[in-house]
Each structure stands twice: as C-alpha cells, then as structure tokens.
Amino acid sequence: MTLNYISVNSYKNRLHHCKMTDERNFRSSYYEKVGCRGVEEKKSLEILMKEKPWDKVKLKQFCLRFTVPAAYRNLVWKVLLDILPVYPDSHQFVMEQRTEQYQDLLYAVEKFDFVSTDAPRTQVLFEMWLLENEERKPPLFPETNFSSAETFIPIVNTLLELYDDEVDVYWLAKSLTDVVRNMQRELPKLKEAFITMLEKEDGDVFNHLVDINAMEVLPLTKWFNCCFAGILDDTSLTKIWDKVCSGAPKILSFAAVMLVITLRRNILRSKHSDEVLKCVSQIPEQCEEVVANKAIELWQYYGAQPQNDTLAKK
Incomplete structure (x- = not known):
C-alpha cells in the first residue's frame, strides 16, 4: 500500500521526528484533544504583546511556529511588515498618520479622475498605489518582467474579504507587494526548492511531469508572486x-x-502539459485547506526557518 502524497519511509521518519521534538506540556496536549487547540499559543502571543517594546524577533519566531490567532492577525502583520512600530503606545498615532495618507491618496485619485466614483474598490486602491509610486501604468518587477498588478490586485481582493477597514487593506497590500518585489531575485531558489521537494516527496508525480514536459507549464512564478492569492481560499x-x-x-x-501532490490523481491521468495546466488551475474547494495545512506541516518538518530577513522589509 502506498500513501497519497509521501513515501512510507518519509512518513515513518516524519512520525519519528514529531515524537522526538514534541515539547508541548500535558495541558497543551489536553487542550488540543478536547478541541481547544491554540489556547496556549494565544496566551503566549498575548504575553509577547504585553512587552514594551515588542520583541520582533520573538514575534517572528512565534509566527513561524504557530498560526496567528485571527483576533490578533491584523495587528501582528502590521508590526511584522513595519506598518506599525514595535512600541504599542505609538500604534494609535502612527495609524492616524497612515489613515491621513490613505485619505490624501483617495482624494487625489478621485479629484484627478484617475478612477471613476463607482469603480470597484480593488481598482481604486490600485490607482492609489500607482499614484503613491508615481506611476501611471503598473511597473514591472525588473528581475522577472512580471507585472506588479498581478501581485497587488489579487492580494487586495483577498484582504478585502478578510478585513473591513480599507486603510488596513491598503497598507497590508502595499507592504506584501513590497515583500514580493524584494523576493524576485529569490524566485530561482524557490523554484529549485519546489523541484527538489516534489521529487523527494512524490517521485511518481515528478517523473510524470518530466516525461510529458509539463514541469515548465506549472505557473510557479504566478503562484509565488501573488502569494497564492486567488489560488487558495482566504482562510x-x-x-x-x-x-x-x-x-x-x-x-x-x-x-x-x-x-501539485494533492492533485496527483488528475495529474497522473494527464497525457499532455495543457491538461496539467488545466488541472492545477481548477483546484477543488475542499482541497484548499488541505494544501495549506500540509504545506506548513512539510515546511516545519524541513526546519521552518526564515529564508531571508530582508525579504519582509520594505
């Protein structure tokens, strides 16, 4: 019998690894068993957030190890992305300044008819971002010639589903787009890591993609540059x-x-590269959360370390 997405040996090694490295105490294990997973993690984050100033290194370590509780995610992201400082007493003042800048940009794009008053909010925010960057057309990332619009717009669409405050949406989208811009030189490494891991985790799928010359059609650049916005669901x-x-x-x-591994059955049935492209472009809704959870599990198994601290900075 074979497992769907990892080899038996890999699975056994992973189980052994989990047993050896599981340092959670009895109470944490109990919470997880009774369906209250994350209670201890939430308490740990709240302790970090009581520090003055916040320790960004510890905050990053927490986010790398755990899923950020939804109630704190907006605030934590804004600090990690330097939208807000690590000094909590300054958060209100800084956010007021961010709001004023947002309002100035919004007034300008409407005043100069860069966008119609009934335009979709995504388009309005995009025009504001272009104006702030002194651009009239979406700039291309120089390393890849990838349009920044294909990064900013999908990210905005996702954030609008997550948050009601468009000021937060704008600044988060702007900062995440900066992360992607700074990530362009690392794309070859990300693609190389994808190929290496796919071959190791599911040799059958890897070999099939190579045999039908489908590896090249996988939209890796698109996936990476939109951070899977519009590919996976918001949650x-x-x-x-x-x-x-x-x-x-x-x-x-x-x-x-x-x-790719989650869609292995349909991929293995594909006889041509265009069939593979169609397959990975039509992800069943029930598979999306599985992809995210298994990706994090695999990433943590391989070390879960920051790739480059500078990539998260503007």
Whole structure:
C-alpha cells in the first residue's frame, strides 16, 4: 500500500521526528484533544504583546511556529511588515498618520479622475498605489518582467474579504507587494526548492511531469508572486501569509509542492502539459485547506526557518 502524497519511509521518519521534538506540556496536549487547540499559543502571543517594546524577533519566531490567532492577525502583520512600530503606545498615532495618507491618496485619485466614483474598490486602491509610486501604468518587477498588478490586485481582493477597514487593506497590500518585489531575485531558489521537494516527496508525480514536459507549464512564478492569492481560499491563505510576513517566503515553495501532490490523481491521468495546466488551475474547494495545512506541516518538518530577513522589509 502506498500513501497519497509521501513515501512510507518519509512518513515513518516524519512520525519519528514529531515524537522526538514534541515539547508541548500535558495541558497543551489536553487542550488540543478536547478541541481547544491554540489556547496556549494565544496566551503566549498575548504575553509577547504585553512587552514594551515588542520583541520582533520573538514575534517572528512565534509566527513561524504557530498560526496567528485571527483576533490578533491584523495587528501582528502590521508590526511584522513595519506598518506599525514595535512600541504599542505609538500604534494609535502612527495609524492616524497612515489613515491621513490613505485619505490624501483617495482624494487625489478621485479629484484627478484617475478612477471613476463607482469603480470597484480593488481598482481604486490600485490607482492609489500607482499614484503613491508615481506611476501611471503598473511597473514591472525588473528581475522577472512580471507585472506588479498581478501581485497587488489579487492580494487586495483577498484582504478585502478578510478585513473591513480599507486603510488596513491598503497598507497590508502595499507592504506584501513590497515583500514580493524584494523576493524576485529569490524566485530561482524557490523554484529549485519546489523541484527538489516534489521529487523527494512524490517521485511518481515528478517523473510524470518530466516525461510529458509539463514541469515548465506549472505557473510557479504566478503562484509565488501573488502569494497564492486567488489560488487558495482566504482562510487557508492566512496561515501561509503568517509565514510570509515573518520573513519566510520559502513556505510558498512548500505550498506549490502540496498543491501539485494533492492533485496527483488528475495529474497522473494527464497525457499532455495543457491538461496539467488545466488541472492545477481548477483546484477543488475542499482541497484548499488541505494544501495549506500540509504545506506548513512539510515546511516545519524541513526546519521552518526564515529564508531571508530582508525579504519582509520594505
């Protein structure tokens, strides 16, 4: 009998690894068993948030190890992405300044008719971002010639589903786009990591993709540059973005691996590369959370370390 997405030996090794490294205390295990997983993690985060100033290194370590509780995610992301400082007493003042800048940009794009008053909110925010960057057309990332619009717009669409405050949406989208821009030189490494891990985790799928020349059609650049926005559902994405905001964009390679492996049955049935492309473009809704969870599990198994701290900075 074979497992769907990992070899038996790999699975056994992973179980052994989990047993050897599981340092959770009895109470944490109990909470998880009775369905209250995350209670201890939430308490740990609250302790970190009581420090003055916040220790960003510890905050990143927390986000790399755990999923950020939804109630705190917005605030934690804004600190990790330097939208807010590590001094909690300054948060209100800084956010007021961010709001004023947002309002100025919004007034300008409407005043100069850069966007119609009934335009979709995504388009309005995009025009504001272009104006702030003194651009009239979406700039291309120089290393890859990838349009920044294909990064900013999908990310905004996802954030609008997550948060009601468009000021937060704008600043988070702007900062995540900066992360992606700074990530461009690392794309070859992310793709190399994807190929290496796919071959190791599911040799059958890897060999099949190579045999039908389908490896080249996988939209890896698109997946990485939109951080899977519009590819995975909003709830699943937040778990991935916790790691991206913490300076670990390599999680995107693991997400790509698990997406392909999760769709292995249809991929193995594909006889041509265009069939593979169609397959990975039509992800069943019930698979999306599986992809995110398994990607994080695989990433943690391989070390769960930040790839490059500078990637998370503007």
